[in-house]
Amino acid sequence: MDFGKAISNIRRNKHISIQQITNNTITKSSYNRFVNGETQPSVNSFLTLLQNLHVSFEEFLYISRGYKPDYFNEIAMQIRDATITRNIPLMQEIHATISTYAQQNPNNQTYLHLKCVTTLILNSLQNEPLDQESKKILLNYLLKCDVWTHYEHTLFNSVIFIFEPSAVNAMEKRIIRNLDSYELMHIYGNESFRSLCVILAFDISHQDLMAAIKVVSKLANFSLHADMLFEKTLYKLFSGIVFLLSGQSIGLQNIKEAIQIMQLTDSKDYLKATFAFIKDVCQIYDFHDEGLAQLLKEGYQKLD
Incomplete structure (x- = not known):
């Protein structure tokens, strides 16, 4: 990335003078050398330039990439979509691409982790034994991180199915710590909330309703921002399933509202994916409910 060129383009497009952007930061000559690729400013000076441009660091990176997401987020979205739709040929193609990158860049940990993720998802989709080396690499990495950011949440949410309940419980403590620490920060609260919803689905699938109820209680106390529709829908769905399995009438209503939003x-x-999960849960628990059966029937009809 040519940061100097990106800074210059943003300044010109915002019609901000060089004097305004370099105020109390660097000299005009230093600025010109920077935008021409001849030198690099200090970190503090660079961040001040962004502040004078009224641009966040995340926005700057997005703009400097040509208004495109970074590779990790882009490939993570492709992996998510292929997993949800159970598109094995697409997942095989993604895996081949990532494996090539990993082979060409053996010291790049991100490529290694993504290769492990796609390997394990393919194992699951094709009903194959899980690759133990890939599982070990991801488990060791996630357990050693005391603080999780977007990167760790994405890895965990992608392959939670490979872990034992004891490992998930250990990771849940990290996620809850993140939820408490970053509740006022939109993106971090968002990530932690989604990961807890994934754990909630995991607990339900493993017939641990007590653990699931505890997660529901934690999520209920989290203040979601008004624009977090996806998170609210996840909560409605999974809490509804827990309540319904526990004999609470509000459960069916929550599931219905989640389906209506989708x-x-x-x-x-x-x-x-929701209908398939509910059907699997009903089979696991040998659960029968006329209202739920009717809701699923109507839902499938609307999909056709």
Whole structure:
């Protein structure tokens, strides 16, 4: 990335003078050398330049990439979509691409982790034994991190199915610590909340309703921002399943509201995944409910 050129382009497009952007930061000559690629400013000076441009560091990186997400987020979204739709050929293609990158860059930990993720997801989708080396690499990495950022949440959410309940419990403590520490920060609260929802689904699938109820209680106390519709929908869905399995009438209503939101937003892939998950849960618990059966029947009809 040519940071100097990006800074210059943003300044010109915002019609900010060189004097304004370099005020109390660097000299005009130093600025010109920077934008021409001849030198690099200190970290503090660079951050002050961004502040004078009224641009956050995340925005700057996005703009400097040509208004595109970074590679990790881009490939993570592809992996997520292929997993939800159970698209094995697409996942094989993604895995081949990442494996090539990992081979060409053996010291790049991100490529290694993504290769492990796609390997394990393919194992799961094709009903194959899990690759133990990939599992070990991801488990060791996640357990050693005391603080999780977007990167760790993404890895964990992608392959939670490979872990034993004891390992998930250890990771849950880290996620809850993040939830408490970053509750006022939109992105970190968002990530932690989603990961707890993934753990909630994990507990439900492993017939541990007591653990699931504890997670529901924790999520209920978290203040979601008004625009966190996806997170609110996840909470409605999984809490609804827990309540319904516990004999609480509010459960069916919560599930219905979650499905309605997905229908209104035309989230067909998530709807299919939701219906499949509910059917699996009913089978695991040998659970029968006429209202739920009717809700699923109507939901499938609207998908056609």
